[in-house]
Amino acid sequence: MMQKRHATVQEVGMRDGLQSVSGIMPTHDKKRWIDAAYVAGVRYMEVASYVPAKLLPQMADADEVVAHALTYGDLTVTALVPNLKGAEKALAAGVHRIVAPISVSVAHSMANVRKTPADMVEEFRRIRELRDDMDKVGRTKLIAGLSTVFGCTLQGEVPLEDVQDIVLRVLDAGSDIVALADTTGHATPGQVDRFFDALIPQAQGKLTIAHFHDTRGMALPNTMIALQHGIHEFDASLAGLGGCPHAPGATGNVATEDLVFMLESLGYHTGIDVQQLLDARSIIQQALPQAVMYGSLAHAGLPKAYSKQSNIEKAVV
Ligand SMILES: [Zn+2]
Numbered sequence: 504m505m506q507k508r509h510a511t512v513q514e515v516g517m518r519d520g521l522q523s524v525s526g527i528m529p530t531h532d533k534k535r536w537i538d539a540a541y542v543a544g545v546r547y548m549e550v551a552s553y554v555p556a557k558l559l560p561q562m563a564d565a566d567e568v569v570a571h572a573l574t575y576g577d578l579t580v581t582a583l584v585p586n587l588k589g590a591e592k593a594l595a596a597g598v599h600r601i602v603a604p605i606s607v608s609v610a611h612s613m614a615n616v617r618k619t620p621a622d623m624v625e626e627f628r629r630i631r632e633l634r635d636d637m638d639k640v641g642r643t644k645l646i647a648g649l650s651t652v653f654g655c656t657l658q659g660e661v662p663l664e665d666v667q668d669i670v671l672r673v674l675d676a677g678s679d680i681v682a683l684a685d686t687t688g689h690a691t692p693g694q695v696d697r698f699f700d701a702l703i704p705q706a707q708g709k710l711t712i713a714h715f716h717d718t719r720g721m722a723l724p725n726t727m728i729a730l731q732h733g734i735h736e737f738d739a740s741l742a743g744l745g746g747c748p749h750a751p752g753a754t755g756n757v758a759t760e761d762l763v764f765m766l767e768s769l770g771y772h773t774g775i776d777v778q779q780l781l782d783a784r785s786i787i788q789q790a791l792p793q794a795v796m797y798g799s800l801a802h803a804g805l806p807k808a809y810s811k812q813s814n815i816e817k818a819v820v
Contacts, residue, residue: 510771511736512763513547514540515714516787517568518583519756520744521561522552524794530564532790534571539786540741541575543779545759548572549581549602549738553589569596583648585616590630594637601634602646602682603627607669608655611686615650620665624672631677646680646712647673653698654689663701670705681710682738685725688718688755695725699732714738715757716745717797722757723765730769737762742784743797758798760784764805777805 517536521528528536533550540548550572551565565582572580573596581600582593593601605623606612612620631645651658652666666683673681683698703710713729715722715737726737738756745756760780763773781801787794 508771509735510730510766510773511547512545512759512766512773512775513549513579513581513712513736513738514545514741514759515549515738515756516740516742516744516759517548517550518552518562519549519738520740520742522559523745523754524561524791526791526793527561528787528790530567532786533564533568536741536783536786537568537572537575539779539783541578543783544773544775546577546774547579547581547736549583552583552585553592554583554585566592566596569593569598573597581646584630586626587629587633590633591637594634594643598643600644600646600680601630602648603630604648604650604684605669605673606650606655606686607666608651608658608661610657611651611655614657620669621672624669624676627673627678628676641679644679645677646682647676647678648682648684648714649673650684650686652683652690653685653694654687656687663698666698667701667705670702670710674707674709678709680712681706682712682714683710684714684738685716685722686714688716688721690715690725691719691721692724692728695728696732699729699734703732710734712736712738717743717755717757723761726757726762726765730771735771737766739763741780742787742794742801744787744794754795755797758800760800761798764800781805 551568552562553565556563579599582598583602584590584593713734715725739759739762740756741759743755743758763775764777766773
């Protein structure tokens with residue numbers, strides 16, 4: 504029998520998903536969502552973004568949402584911060600991981616954080632220094648969230664050499680973890696293969712997270728390729744909510760429920776119950792009736808003969 508492998512699925516819908524929809528999910532419903540995801544078995548969540556409320560009113564309640572998530576002792580809580588000020592708040596709130604978005608595309612970086620990629624790396628270095636200052640034991644891990652890695656709606660092609668350059672810079676700046684994000688849904692399996700081939704040997708074991716959007720239906724094939732390269736942590740959003748306000752057309756993270764279904768079928772243990780995820784979609788539907796919800800499983804239903812156990816057993820025999 505094959506050795507059971509683990510894969511981590513981080514729910515990012517409360518951050519990536521909600522920042523791209525026009526309505527504002529009430530704090531109470533965000534907490535319900537966190538509760539439902541936790542009950543379904545999700546142990547990694549990116550729940551908020553520390554950005555000025557006037558820029559992103561959807562994230563104005565970051566402190567309260569983070570505090571709620573931290574009530575679960577074994578939940579790894581991540582927050583996104585675009586700058587030093589946000590990092591200060593996130594560290595004070597006590598999150599386990601901070602992800603700073605560093606766009607490899609110059610055009611996207613300017614639109615998103617009004618800094619060039621190289622300047623953003625310098626901000627990242629200052630965030631690292633602040634972390635070392637405020638958190639002597641390094642409990643809060645710093646993730647360099649490289650975005651628009653596989654293409655950009657504003658700039659078009661993003662050369663692999665540019666990605667390699669930024670990977671070396673963030674490692675030098677003290678990144679604990681490097682994540683590659685297909686912010687705009689440009690990535691194709693062939694490209695993902697080529698990029699990971701080049702980047703993994705460079706990344707000193709720190710490139711461990713992939714973040715795919717399903718804009719062109721490629722998120723799951725891209726995940727398959729990333730798995731072959733040893734990546735075992737993936738971001739996803741319930742009902743495929745997601746996008747980026749500065750990347751037009753970049754709709755939809757990969758749907759958490761579809762990703763979990765695929766990973767479990769391959770013999771990866773995620774600890775997450777697909778049916779409970781499907782049930783949790785109703786929270787989004789009730790709180791944001793206008794939001795577009797994606798997901799093949801939700802539309803087709805689970806296969807008639809499906810049971811979590813048989814799905815896994817077939818894969819590990
Ligand atoms: Zn995203």
